[in-house]
Each structure stands twice: as C-alpha cells, then as structure tokens.
Amino acid sequence: MAVQQLTGEDLAEKVAAGVPDSVEQMVDGVLWVKSPKIADVAGFMKSDSALDFNFLNSISAVDYIDHFEVVYHLTSMNKRHTAIVKTRLNGRDDLSLPSVYHIWRGADFQEREIWDLMGISFSGHPNMKRIMLWEGFEGHPLRKDYL
Amino acid sequence: MWREGENPPNPPLRKGGFRRQFRNLPPLQKGDQGGIFVLLILPGYRGKNLTTMPIKTEPMTVNIGPQHPSTHGVFRLRVTFDGEEILEVEPIFGYLHRGTEKLAEERNYTQIVTLTDRLDYVSSMINNQAYCLAVEGLLGVEVPQRAKYLRTLTAELQRVASHLMGIGFFLQDLGTLGTPLMYAFRSRERILDLFEMLCGARITVSYMRPGGVFFDAPDDFWPALDQFLKDFESEYKEIEQLILENEIVMVRTRGVSLLPLDVAINASVSGPVLRASGSDWDWRKMDPYDAYDRMEFDIPTATGGDNYDRFWVRIQEIHQSIRMVKQCIQQIEPGPIRADVPLILRPPGGAEAYGRVEASKGELAFYLVSDGGISPYRCKVRSPSLINLTVTEHLLVGWKLADMIVTLGSLDINMGEVDR
Numbered sequence: 001m002a003v004q005q006l007t008g009e010d011l012a013e014k015v016a017a018g019v020p021d022s023v024e025q026m027v028d029g030v031l032w033v034k035s036p037k038i039a040d041v042a043g044f045m046k047s048d049s050a051l052d053f054n055f056l057n058s059i060s061a062v063d064y065i066d067h068f069e070v071v072y073h074l075t076s077m078n079k080r081h082t083a084i085v086k087t088r089l090n091g092r093d094d095l096s097l098p099s100v101y102h103i104w105r106g107a108d109f110q111e112r113e114i115w116d117l118m119g120i121s122f123s124g125h126p127n128m129k130r131i132m133l134w135e136g137f138e139g140h141p142l143r144k145d146y147l
Numbered sequence: 148m149w150r151e152g153e154n155p156p157n158p159p160l161r162k163g164g165f166r167r168q169f170r171n172l173p174p175l176q177k178g179d180q181g182g183i184f185v186l187l188i189l190p191g192y193r194g195k196n197l198t199t200m201p202i203k204t205e206p207m208t209v210n211i212g213p214q215h216p217s218t219h220g221v222f223r224l225r226v227t228f229d230g231e232e233i234l235e236v237e238p239i240f241g242y243l244h245r246g247t248e249k250l251a252e253e254r255n256y257t258q259i260v261t262l263t264d265r266l267d268y269v270s271s272m273i274n275n276q277a278y279c280l281a282v283e284g285l286l287g288v289e290v291p292q293r294a295k296y297l298r299t300l301t302a303e304l305q306r307v308a309s310h311l312m313g314i315g316f317f318l319q320d321l322g323t324l325g326t327p328l329m330y331a332f333r334s335r336e337r338i339l340d341l342f343e344m345l346c347g348a349r350i351t352v353s354y355m356r357p358g359g360v361f362f363d364a365p366d367d368f369w370p371a372l373d374q375f376l377k378d379f380e381s382e383y384k385e386i387e388q389l390i391l392e393n394e395i396v397m398v399r400t401r402g403v404s405l406l407p408l409d410v411a412i413n414a415s416v417s418g419p420v421l422r423a424s425g426s427d428w429d430w431r432k433m434d435p436y437d438a439y440d441r442m443e444f445d446i447p448t449a450t451g452g453d454n455y456d457r458f459w460v461r462i463q464e465i466h467q468s469i470r471m472v473k474q475c476i477q478q479i480e481p482g483p484i485r486a487d488v489p490l491i492l493r494p495p496g497g498a499e500a501y502g503r504v505e506a507s508k509g510e511l512a513f514y515l516v517s518d519g520g521i522s523p524y525r526c527k528v529r530s531p532s533l534i535n536l537t538v539t540e541h542l543l544v545g546w547k548l549a550d551m552i553v554t555l556g557s558l559d560i561n562m563g564e565v566d567r
Contacts, residue, residue: 003433056415057503058529060514071514073501073529077412077428084501106415108537117248132241132566141249 003075005029006083014051018044035087038070039098039124045074045083046103052076053083056104059111061118063144066090068120070097089120092143099124117142204230211551213242218555219316220562224539226551233551236543238536243566251526256282256357256492259526263513264351266528267564269312272305272342273506275355280436281502281513282357285494290437293482294359299438300475301345301354302504303468308338309507310419310461310468313559317458318390320556321399330386337375344368357492359485369476376473383465391462400454404542404554407452414537418509419460420558424452430505441478442471454550457557491521508532508559528567532560 007029015031016023022037033041045053057073072085089095099122100107111122112131119140121128130137139146212223221242227235247266251259263278264271276298283290290298315331339349345364346354354361390396406416411424421428429446431439447463449456496519503512509531518524535558542554 002435054412057510058512058514058527060525060527060529062516062525062527073512073514077426080433104415105410105413106534106537108414109533113533130241132244134241141246 270309284500296479317556358488423456454557532564
C-alpha cells in the first residue's frame with residue numbers, strides 16, 4: 001500500500017478549522033501557513049486523528065533574497081499519507097520562527113542546522129546554538145549573500 | 148605495640164599454605180552481600196567487606212572523541228559519568244563539515260553526483276540514487292527499464308556492503324578484535340570489485356546519472372556477479388554462525404539501550420534502527436521507486452529495540468537484499484540505459500522535488516529547488532545518520548561506559564553524512 005500525498009483543499013480546510021487564522025493558501029499541493037502559527041499548525045496536524053502526522057521527515061530553509069521559505073515534509077505512518085507545509089519569513093535580519101521541537105523531537109538537530117547555516121532562529125528550542133560550525137563563527141554560510 | 152586509633156597489625160604468619168592464613172577472618176554477617184574481601188596486604192581493611200563500605204563518587208565529564216577509534220569518524224561525545232554510569236550525553240559534530248549543500252549550488256546537476264558519493268561514503272550508490280531521483284523529479288524524466296534494474300541491483304549490493312560494515316564494526320566495538328570484521332570485509336571487497344567492473348571506481352562510484360546510469364554492465368559482470376552470489380551464500384552463513392547466536396554477543400547486547408517505538412518515531416528515526424523498534428516502515432515498500440515495485444521482499448522487524456535487535460535487523464536485511472539482486476538478474480532485459488537527457492540540465496524555474504530512498508542508514512532524501520539555471524538553487528540533504536543521532540541521549544543515559552561504545556556501533560552512523 002503506497003503512500004499518498006495530501007494535496008487537496010480538504011487538508012487546508014481542516015487545518016484552517018483546527019487552527020483559526022493560520023492558513024494562507026494551498027498551491028500546487030503545498031500548504032502555506034502564516035509563520036507565527038507554524039507550531040500551532042504542527043501541533044494540530046500531529047494530534048488530529050484524521051491527519052495524524054507523527055513523523056517529521058525534514059525541515060529545509062531556502063533563501064530567496066527578499067524572503068526565506070521554511071519547508072516541512074511530514075508523514076503519517078498510521079494513515080500512510082504525506083504533506084508539505086511551507087511558511088514564509090520576510091526580511092533578512094532577526095528572523096525567528098516558533099520551534100516544533102516539543103512536537104517532534106526530530107526537529108532538534110535540523111532546527112539547529114538551519115540556525116547555523118541560514119540564520120533563522122527558532123524560539124522555544126531549548127538548545128539553540130551552532131551545530132556544524134564552531135561557536136563564534138560569523139555569518140550564516142548557506143545564505144545567498146555569503147560568499 | 149598496637150595502640151587505639153592506629154591500623155591493627157597483621158597477625159603473624161601461620162605455618163601452612165596460603166589458605167591457612169585466613170582461617171581466623173571474621174565470619175560473614177547477615178547483612179553482608181558476600182562481596183569483595185580484601186584479603187592480603189591493606190592494613191586495616193583486612194577481612195572487611197568492601198561492598199558494604201560507603202564509596203564516594205562525583206560526576207566527571209569526559210570528552211570521548213573527536214578522534215577515538217570507535218566513534219566511526221571524527222565525532223565527539225561529551226559524557227558526564229558517575230563512576231561508570233552515564234548521567235548526561237551531548238553529541239558534538241561538524242568536524243567533517245564540507246559544505247556540500249553550498250558546493251552543490253555552484254555545480255551543475257551532473258557534477259553534483261560526485262558530491263553525493265562523499266556523503267555516506269560506504270553506500271555511495273544509494274546516495275547517487277536518491278539524488279538522481281530528485282533531479283528526475285525536477286525534470287519529469289522517465290528512466291528506461293534496464294537502468295531501473297541496474298540501479299536497484301547496485302543499490303542492493305551496496306546495501307549489503309554497507310550493512311556488512313555496520314555489523315563488522317558493531318562487533319569490533321564489542322571487542323572482537325577483528326575476526327568478524329575481516330569476515331565482513333572479505334565479502335565487501337567482492338562487492339567493491341563488482342562496482343569496479345561497472346564504473347571503474349570502488350568507493351566513490353558516481354555510477355548513476357540523472358536519467359539512468361552512466362555505463363551498461365560489461366559482459367564479464369554477470370558471470371562475476373553469479374560467482375559472487377554463489378560464494379556469498381556460504382561466506383555469509385559462516386558469519387552468521389559465528390555471531391548470530393554467540394553467547395557473548397547476546398549477553399552484551401540483549402536488553403541494552405532500549406528504544407521504544409514512540410520515542411523513535413517522534414525523533415524521526417528511520418531505517419534499521421526504526422525497524423528494530425517494531426515499525427515496518429520502509430520507503431522501498433511504502434513509496435516504491437526504480438524497480439522496487441516489481442521486487443518481492445520482506446521487511447525484517449524486531450520489537451525489542453535493543454542493541455541486539457538493531458544488529459539482527461541488519462543481518463536479516465542482507466538476506467532480503469540478496470533476494471532482490473537475484474530477482475533483478477532474472478528480470479533485467481536488454482535496452483537503453485539512459486533517458487535522452489542533455490549533459491547540461493536545465494529544469495524549469497520554480498520547480499522543486501523531494502527525492503527520497505531507503506538508504507542503508509535510513510531515509511535519505513534530497514530536496515532540490517530549481518531557478519531555471521544549470522545548477523540547483525537549493526540542495527538540501529536529509530541525512531539519516533544525523534537525525535538518528537537525535538536519540539543518543541535517550542539511548543545512553545543510565546547505561547555504562549562499555550555499553551556506550553556498543554550502542555554507538557548499533558546506530559551505524561557515518562560521519563560523512565552527519566556533517567556533510
């Protein structure tokens with residue numbers, strides 16, 4: 001039994017009903033969420049019995065110069081479906097997102113890595129420090145303006 | 148003469164043998180554990196039961212690594228011990244960070260294949276496969292059948308090689324002084340020789356390309372593969388007989404460093420480590436790529452989640468991989484080995500793809516974003532070794548120093564992939 005990717009409007013409607021004022025839109029199978037609400041949405045998507053996203057595959061950050069995108073790939077092992085959730089952060093300085101550490105422990109190293117290499121800090125993460133580079137390193141190398 | 152407050156003198160030696168010297172030691176009291184008696188020299192302690200004496204310990208923090216033979220690379224564990232018991236663990240890595248993701252942004256899509264070899268350098272075929280699947284997802288290219296079979300075949304051979312190394316080093320960490328490791332390497336060398344026939348390289352293979360594979364297998368390859376499979380059957384039986392029900396292995400690993408399923412899933416653990424905790428999650432079954440939808444295989448699972456189960460799952464997976472290799476040999480047919488793709492690829496701008504495979508360590512995925520140029524705008528690697536390390540603290544706290552090394556071996560991490 002293969003895994004299905006949830007791409008339809010019903011996912012957006014369900015999340016919007018569970019966490020009010022959180023969903024921006026559903027485009028090309030990607031659920032866009034407002035950045036301050038990402039931890040609430042994550043908590044809802046994990047605890048809701050029909051969605052049941054218990055496995056966090058990966059968190060990625062992409063630098064688009066004028067804004068950053070953070071992408072969450074999720075899987076439900078019980079319901080056998082996947083989903084992609086994205087959020088957008090405008091600007092380049094003092095970027096912060098709510099951490100999903102307490103929802104999925106697997107976010108631990110990935111959020112630290114994003115802070116280290118992309119410079120997006122996660123509020124609520126208990127150990128937000130550099131992971132690949134040493135303490136005292138200046139800059140965030142995966143940003144497009146780092147040469 | 149002996150005075151109050153001084154150590155009592157040893158009684159004068161008696162005539163007779165060694166045992167006769169201890170005839171008049173005090174008998175065991177009711178509360179005594181029957182533990183260590185200091186029999187000989189220490190004045191004042193003679194005859195006392197040390198296990199009932201209070202022993203003062205204080206926590207001590209030790210850095211294990213970054214250059215320690217059993218850390219499987221440059222990896223550091225900052226451990227706080229109370230005696231031999233582990234109180235706190237903090238894994239520290241990044242010593243092998245080469246910035247693969249940044250390098251990938253400046254190379255074209257075909258060149259990045261060589262970078263993926265150097266992630267998990269004991270299973271480079273599978274890394275190639277994950278990356279190529281991601282690029283094909285960007286381009287929307289359909290891979291020819293023969294290439295799919297060649298990919299499946301080489302990926303499974305690579306999984307055997309990687310698991311053999313995992314098993315060998317796991318037993319090395321138990322202190323077996325090389326014998327099982329050499330047995331494992333004997334078979335692994337044969338697999339690397341087969342890869343050399345395919346593409347000229349043994350470790351950094353770069354065999355797969357977006358759209359297929361680089362070379363078709365030479366005519367010599369198929370008899371050599373048959374011979375390997377024939378020999379491997381007896382060689383592997385030998386390894387299994389040596390280690391699978393070995394009493395010392397059982398005693399040292401059974402019930403040690405338990406990983407419950409809910410902890411494993413919550414910490415995004417994947418691969419054999421997850422399957423040893425009771426899940427049957429395997430991307431080869433759940434989201435079949437390449438030729439896996441035509442393969443018949445089982446997913447070995449264990450329910451204990453201890454060190455032995457992680458080791459056992461790898462041993463059983465080798466059987467399934469060999470089964471798949473045999474099916475590939477039967478089913479493969481002549482045909483093109485690469486889709487009609489140009490050397491310099493230009494995926495459409497704004498396209499993105501998440502190509503994932505079940506690598507030997509767990510779920511390996513490449514998240515690629517294209518801006519229409521000849522190199523990816525963003526190339527993120529989801530490395531299973533890094534994320535499996537999330538549970539280090541859960542696995543190690545409360546266990547002993549000697550178990551720590553074995554548990555690290557049972558996770559089967561690869562620092563090339565952890566640090567990227």
